[in-house]
Amino acid sequence: MDWIPALLKHLAIARSGVVAAFVTTAVFLFVPLFAPNYLPKLSENWSAALIGVFLFSGCLLSIWGLEATSAAAKRIMASAKASRGLKASLDDIEASLIYALGCNPAEPINLDTIDYASGSTTRLELMEVVSGLSDKGLVDENPFARNLVSLTANGRKRALELHRIHAAKK
Structure with missing residues (x-):
């Protein structure tokens, strides 16, 4: 056989x-x-x-x-x-997360290391934001460690747009 x-x-x-x-x-x-x-x-x-x-x-x-x-x-x-991810409108939390990820695009953000007590968002809210950005194709959640979030190629493009807008405001 x-x-x-x-x-x-x-x-x-x-x-x-x-x-x-x-x-x-x-x-x-x-x-x-x-x-x-x-x-x-x-x-x-x-x-x-x-x-x-x-x-x-x-x-x-x-x-x-x-x-x-x-x-x-x-x-x-x-x-x-x-x-859809490149054209989608972002709220303030989504934009700030994309901006933060764009500061060092080669490194993922670890959601476990964020100090939620001093911040204005809770971990649950941030997880919902990450899920929405993932649906828009802007971020990837690590399948083995859901607490690690990184930018996709389109997320890097969107982060670059946000960094340019931020630099133009200065």
């Missing part, structure tokens, strides 16, 4: 061969039904093999098509999220 993964690997490489097999078997299976003058019907010995190749190649093409559609949908969603 070791030949099955090897076959699938080679079939993934030779997609054009799979398309050719699908089209060829479709022609041999369906043209004799609709236009018997152009192509005579094959013998019954070949019909089972043709149906097998037709179904196998059709399934592979369907899987590849679904994968391509899924990848395209993910790219579209990511692009929409990124453009």
